Amino acid sequence: EAQVTQNPRYLITVTGKKLTVTCSQNMNHEYMSWYRQDPGLGLRQIYYSMNVEVTDKGDVPEGYKVSRKEKRNFPLILESPSPNQTSLYFCASSFAGGNSPLHFGNGTRLTVT
């Protein structure tokens, strides 16, 4: 089944403790992206990747890192999480090209205390 898989689904952590949220897609998509969803703010892009070893900042990249060493994986790294990073995170992927829809994972709900 074609899908985007994120792990974990739920994560509670403390301020400053490094964490990684994994994302994997099995559709051979070139493009991958991370979004965060917050009430009243909709979805905002954190980072994106056009292909292997090509990553760039989205609209809200502060406090996050990503890597794209393989085409299928695009982990999101929080080196020193803070409470304002408490949010619902989505990984998404698509083929390159403007008319390709994004395919989303089921989300990771992160709470930072």
Place this chain on the structure above:
Amino acid sequence: AQSVAQPEDQVNVAEGNPLTVKCTYSVSGNPYLFWYVQYPNRGLQFLLKYITGDNLVKGSYGFEAEFNKSQTSFHLKKPSALVSDSALYFCAVRDEYSTSNTGKLIFGQGTTLQVKP
């Protein structure tokens, strides 16, 4: 700059009645437009897209959307609503001239659709 507006936070409709969820957009060039649905504790699911051509686009689960270039709108419609359609709906746009981040979608704030029996 690209932007999307969904003017209604919530839409209430009775089961069996037609529904409309509104969306307006702003882009520099021709738009690529999308509708997504989000059920509780799930990711966004793609419903339909407009690229070019017919102004009425048909998608999944009986949904359709009407593209109106002069009004820069892309309203989501369904002739007969079901209780199971209750969810959060997002409109999104991508500018055909957005070459630096060709995958980036700009999302509206979302509209909660509540269908009552």
